[in-house]
Amino acid sequence: MNWATITFDWNQARAFLVTAEEGSLTAAARALGQTQPTLGRQVAALESALGVTLFERVGKSLHLTGSGLELLDHVRAMGQAAGRVSLTASGQSQQIEGHVSITASDILSAYLLPPIVARLRQSHPGIVVEIAASNAIRDLTRREADIAIRHLRPDQPDLIARHVGQGSARLYASTAYLDRHGRPSGPADLARMALIGFDRDGVLLNHLTAAGLPIGEANFRSCSSNGIVAWHLLLQGLGIAVMPCDLADATPGVEPVLPDMAPFDYPIWLVTHRELHTSRRIRLTFDHLARSLRAGAAMAAAQVGG
Amino acid sequence: MNWATITFDWNQARAFLVTAEEGSLTAAARALGQTQPTLGRQVAALESALGVTLFERVGKSLHLTGSGLELLDHVRAMGQAAGRVSLTASGQSQQIEGHVSITASDILSAYLLPPIVARLRQSHPGIVVEIAASNAIRDLTRREADIAIRHLRPDQPDLIARHVGQGSARLYASTAYLDRHGRPSGPADLARMALIGFDRDGVLLNHLTAAGLPIGEANFRSCSSNGIVAWHLLLQGLGIAVMPCDLADATPGVEPVLPDMAPFDYPIWLVTHRELHTSRRIRLTFDHLARSLRAGAAMAAAQVGG
DNA sequence: CCCAGTTCATGCAATTATGTATATACTAAC
DNA sequence: GTTAGTATATACATAATTGCATGAACTGGG
Known part of the structure; x- marks a missing residue:
């Protein structure tokens, strides 16, 4: 050469x-x-x-x-x-010390990950965690994050995925909103109520109409692609939104809409790159997340069941 | 990204x-x-x-x-x-100033290139020429040289080759050697004479026996893969060697062996990488070499013919 | 036309990397 | 065992790179 x-x-x-x-x-x-x-x-x-x-x-x-x-x-x-x-x-790298980046939806990042990361940093202070909160799907093959939390099973062969449980979501609204506009007694009542959407492309709408709810685009009076903003729109009494049960059920002033309706279940997948799974530091974080999320999902399932 | x-x-x-x-x-x-x-x-x-x-x-x-x-x-x-x-x-690079490396056989490098390079540097002082004298074929695709002088038509598609003429070679020996061992009157006399080889792998031998000369491995009493060394072995009277006519004919004390035999003709190819041919500096050097070698080959051909 | 908002270029001080010289450790051969 | 040869590590002076602060030039909007 x-x-x-x-x-x-x-x-x-x-x-x-x-x-x-x-x-x-x-x-x-x-x-x-x-x-x-x-x-x-x-x-x-x-x-x-x-x-x-x-x-x-x-x-x-x-x-x-x-x-x-x-x-x-x-x-x-x-x-x-x-x-x-x-x-x-x-x-x-077999070092425990170092940087690990995790990407997840903003709601998960804000309300579920912090305590999990806190425990991880307590047991392993050398690991520096970066949370990339984003509803856009980061490309792990381009190294946009080390570990991703997804709700779809990834099909790329160079990714490793572990199913860590099931999450549940329902329709929720603030007590103030329901007091003002009345509590729907059946799905048909939703037609006249305000919904909070996540985006403009109608994925959520398709999902809800597939579940038999008589709603259309006109029901979405406000929306934000940022889940936390949507959550705060809900808290401010701007309407009904689909929210994770474990978050909404633990929040005073928020109550389920149509509580007898079956919740929407979504899978929780933990994903990393095949190459990274050999790293001690990243594997440790991955396993910690898997344990914590599995426990959290079980707890949430118990809450929903009870 | x-x-x-x-x-x-x-x-x-x-x-x-x-x-x-x-x-x-x-x-x-x-x-x-x-x-x-x-x-x-x-x-x-x-x-x-x-x-x-x-x-x-x-x-x-x-x-x-x-x-x-x-x-x-x-x-x-x-x-x-x-x-x-x-x-x-x-x-x-469209700069005339800069570095150009040329690879050629050692004999060509030593006896043919220096005056050509001298003229090039006179007309274009900004060009710094490096001559890589080597009988091993440098890989232009690995950028081991910018321009190569070869005696085979290269077949790689990413190389540009120009046929710049024909070289001639004959058997030569020093007058001293021939005075001592006699001048062969026909090919048969070569069987008992000493030959100077280029290498051990018999390429030259195959070439000579193909031309009908009755020689074998035993005739090679000395050899060097370095052509200049072989040339000096010849000058020292150690035997007969195949040498370019234009070099040997211009050297006093050296005379052809079997002068009536047809010379060995070999093509002279100028080769460069397709990418490099767009460079002003390298193209200029390439064209200068082509002109000079073509003129030199024509001159040598005239010498041999006359 | 002017002005805020960007972008690239330059002077200077502090940091960082590089080379020289030297010390140390290992391998192979006699 | 000793010695020549070769390879990597360290100390220090020098050279190069970097960042900060600042200036200059362009774009788009009111």
Whole structure:
């Protein structure tokens, strides 16, 4: 191998990659945790080292040149390989100390995970947990998180999934709202009531009409893709929403709507990347989450049953 | 993309790659033009950053751990992508100033290229030429040289080849040797004479017996894979060797053996990588070599014919 | 036209990495 | 056992890189 050809500065290549992908030096600096002057100098140094103009400086913004576009392909390949290095390294790392990122829906993140993480950090203070609360599904194969809590069984072969239990959800509203608008005695009464939705694309609507509820788009008077916002809309008496039983049942001033209706059951899956499951630190977190969620789901099931 | 995962130091990754491939920090430092302490610190820093032990320090030598082996695959992919970056960059570079490496057989390198390179450097002082004299075929796809002079038409599709003429070779010996051992009057007389070979694998022998010469392994009394050494063995009167006509005919004290025999003709191909042919600097060198070699071959052909 | 909001470039101080020289440890051969 | 050869670790002075603060230039909106 002719090593002389790869003696350009690889960190400068990374600077170029992130700058090109993010669109500006400032954004790249944000993404990499460096500063804009540093990135600017690194890209300039790479241009000088390779003898190629990568960006055209047209005042404010940087525009990729044709040469830059050609090079970007290969630098992107470097980046993907670097990602695999990082993934494999995390998997191989047998240290307990270190960073673990968990992604889950915002409601789960806010109301279920904190006590679980607290116990984990008590028993293993070296583990630094980052919770990425998001209702968008993070791509574990792109390393957007180490562990994900999902409600669908993942089908990608390079992911490991464990079914840790069943969650239940029902229709809830605040006592104030029900006092004002009356408590529905059967599904038919819902037609005239206000519902709080999660999104605009009607997934929730389809789900509810499939359960035989006589509602339409007009029933959704407010909505938020953020589950916690939806929860607070409910608390403020803006209407009826589907909420996890264990959260709603434990909240004073909130009561189930149509309590005799069967709850919606959803599975809880714990998912991680196959490579990461060999990491002691991540496996430990994974197992702790599995135990805690299983216990929590059992407790919630007991609550619902009782 | 989650850039946070690739924020480990990529130069440290390169240090690990070259150290693992070369087998020691010292060798890696040699290969990269750095020093052993630097490489040692970079590898150690990478181990610390990734939380993985890459090498086991058993006294003198470093042994890759299992984790290191796993990671090496992906770091190697980074290196290959880096090589493509470098290749593409050289191709995209429109600068005349810069480095061009040429590989050719040692005889060609020593006796034919220097005046050609001298003229090139006179007209374009910014071009720094490196001549890699080697009878081993360098791999242009691995960027072991920018331009190669070959005697076989290359068949790889990503290489560009131009046929720049025909070279001629004959059997030669020093006048001193022929005075001592007599001048053969026909091919049959060669059986008792000393030949100078290029290598041990008999390629030359096959070539000569195919031409109808009655010789065997026993005729090769001396040999060197280095063509210049073989040439000096000839000059010292150690026997008969196949040599390019334009070199031998221009050397006093050297005369052809069996001058009526048809010369061995071999093609001269100029080869470069498809990517590099878009580079102004390399294309200029390529064209200069093509012109010069074509003229040289024509001149030599005229010499042989006359 | 001006102004807020961004973005890239530059000067300077502090940090960080690098090379030189040297010490130490191991292997192989006589 | 001893010695030459080779490899990795450490101390310190030097060189390079980084971040901060600031300036300059462009975009879009009122």
